[in-house]
Amino acid sequence: MPQGRLAVVGLGPGDAALMAPAARAELDRAQDIVGYTTYVRLAGPFAPGQIVHESDNRHELQRARAAFALAAQGRRVAVVSSGDPGVFAMAAAVLEVLDTTDDPGWRAVELAILPGISAAQAAAALAGAPLGHDFCVVSLSDNLKPWEVIERRLEAAAAADFVLALYNPVSLARPWQFDRALDLLRRHRAAATPVVLGRDVGRPGESLTVTSIGAMRAAAVDMRTVVIVGSSQTRTVARADGSSWVYTPRSYRDVPPGETG
């Protein structure tokens, strides 16, 4: 039996032109493709001989186990993940399964992680360079960590004047959380601080909104939006079409953190 291979493949934001050739090659040579339905469809179409295993988005560990079970039979398996599989995505779930298995066959699988461009990077590129200086990436997702941890991290990042990229900003279980996050951030930032809302960037129907921490409303974001909140240094530049570029300069000037609001 050949040694099996399990590759966790980053599709990037969705546009095939932003997927790394290494990811495309891995998908093309996979015998089995495992993933959430939406992402599998972004990754395809596949050849008739390739077997596609689609599943619900919530079942990351089940999906990772299914992938190991296939690879342990000697198959070449690709687990698809949107964006970068290493950022709030499938790579950690696959490692978690490997960490907790007793099956020597699963441990013998050749494992590879293929990185991709994450949603915040695609939104940032469309907006200019809001992540051009120190930044923090925080998921507000409700089901995997206590809200107190999230709030503590937002507080720390805001107080130290980091730019913030927020994933999964709203959730059904905690409709109040994004408002709470906004209240917290407003205590540390001037009202004019630029905010970028990127929704489905790199996919059909993408939208980009530049607003400010003072003007923005929680209703403007949903689960498919990535939110980038500027630091005290983040600036806008007018574009010819009347919209704005947003960037955070490489150098840190003038305003000491803590005196920015």
Place this chain on the structure above:
Amino acid sequence: MPQGRLAVVGLGPGDAALMAPAARAELDRAQDIVGYTTYVRLAGPFAPGQIVHESDNRHELQRARAAFALAAQGRRVAVVSSGDPGVFAMAAAVLEVLDTTDDPGWRAVELAILPGISAAQAAAALAGAPLGHDFCVVSLSDNLKPWEVIERRLEAAAAADFVLALYNPVSLARPWQFDRALDLLRRHRAAATPVVLGRDVGRPGESLTVTSIGAMRAAAVDMRTVVIVGSSQTRTVARADGSSWVYTPRSYRDVPPGETG
């Protein structure tokens, strides 16, 4: 005269298999390629008709101005940047030049940022999934911000139990700074906390080292190393070859931040 175009192109970590097809296409159709010598060589070879403008790594603003001057003449210009141009790279410099120019010709240039996979993502993928949960990205570069800002950010991120990705960890001007950063981080992390050192990942001679915050020494890093310091949750998993995978689980368990050392 045709409208000029200035595209800031992310090469990714270096391996052509990790560069987005959109970036490759932009390089192929550029009339002028502007960049730091090392990155221009990673991006090439170029066709005989393409004009290559190489410069020193320190002159980002000069390079951005040269690119605008060319594009304002109606030329298609690609400014090359390693990794993601939006992360401690050329996109912010280009926006800064646009922000401060009085030249209407420069403002009329069509501007595009093409994202790429950044060095920390390439190192993380090789290591497993150390950035699988909330993380902060900090440059320790010495010439663009006060050390107090860096120290304050490290302190905040460490205290809130973020994973940390550190770019430009050492510098000639501040040989003491990485030791200071290590001392600070050790006050917030158990000695066994995993640390990943990725050097030239995605380039010839790449190396990946998995160590711990207790065991690591400043001498193990240089300017081409990206350093990823785990949170209280970050774990290792043995690999078949005796080395370790490193990952940060998607869920947050047990140890409250602040009680992790």
